Amino acid sequence: MPTYHVEMMEGRTIEQKKKLVAEITRVSVEILGGAPESVDIIITDIKRENWATGGQLWSEPRS
Amino acid sequence: MPTYHVEMMEGRTIEQKKKLVAEITRVSVEILGGAPESVDIIITDIKRENWATGGQLWSEPRS
Amino acid sequence: MPTYHVEMMEGRTIEQKKKLVAEITRVSVEILGGAPESVDIIITDIKRENWATGGQLWSEPRS
Amino acid sequence: MPTYHVEMMEGRTIEQKKKLVAEITRVSVEILGGAPESVDIIITDIKRENWATGGQLWSEPRS
Amino acid sequence: MPTYHVEMMEGRTIEQKKKLVAEITRVSVEILGGAPESVDIIITDIKRENWATGGQLWSEPRS
């Protein structure tokens, strides 16, 4: 029943997503208990123009 | 003022979304009170490669 | 598999929450299909000092 | 470390997003303290067919 | 209609929250347009034991 939301910069491959959800599910079950089938993970690919750190979008050149 | 976020697998029609938001707003007002205008609903269409259950993306063939 | 997040002002009774999740699940299955067991709903009770509309917290007297 | 999520109707320009994240970061640091680099802001552009108020999608003509 | 969610470490005063929501609403209207009444802001106070950076909870002493 734990539910994970992952926000990451867009551009990751399906292969990386496959590995990530397998591993997060594994460590979740190992540490929190429960069945793997009860673990849901939703990934959100964020565009660089939609994420800012330090007041600056990641689509902008950083000085 | 209640705010609903709905995450669903992509592929639903506008017709389904129209019915869903009308019905959720109706039951929300009926049960919680308040005006329909104060109910906001935001839908997120999730791609199959971005949702995993049991450690496996829904874009993968399930055994 | 649709997942609902409901943010509402704190103070609703268990009875209201029970009815709300039963009804949302019912309309969700009716309109989007799928099994009731695949519908998850998470409620967040928001304190009045943590919700603002029009630049003013709901814990403040509104003029 | 404060993290901001902004949901807005799609259609805003990069210029608006640049100004918005700069200003939110500025007021956040001014009021809450901390370094600008610790402020993260994630914007979500919502399609009109995915946002409803008063039981009606914003993609529908409003009477 | 823009909706802001702010996640911050617990411990901020009501006075800080009042200023923050007033200022975010002001800059939002200034840059994105719309009426102040259409701006909603929801604050979540996060306990130090529920936020981790670099693999370590903020409730733990940082070396």
Add this chain to the structure above:
Amino acid sequence: MPTYHVEMMEGRTIEQKKKLVAEITRVSVEILGGAPESVDIIITDIKRENWATGGQLWSEPRS
């Protein structure tokens, strides 16, 4: 920069949370790259009366 939100039923110990954030950060860096310091994880403890599956709150006896 990946940001994880974990929703789990309340009642987990600090020890479990410590292990979980350490492990998620480790697999995140291993698979997605980046520095551990750029990984943020926010945990939300959900009360049983606030999570429903199959139209029923988890605070209710399940038949």
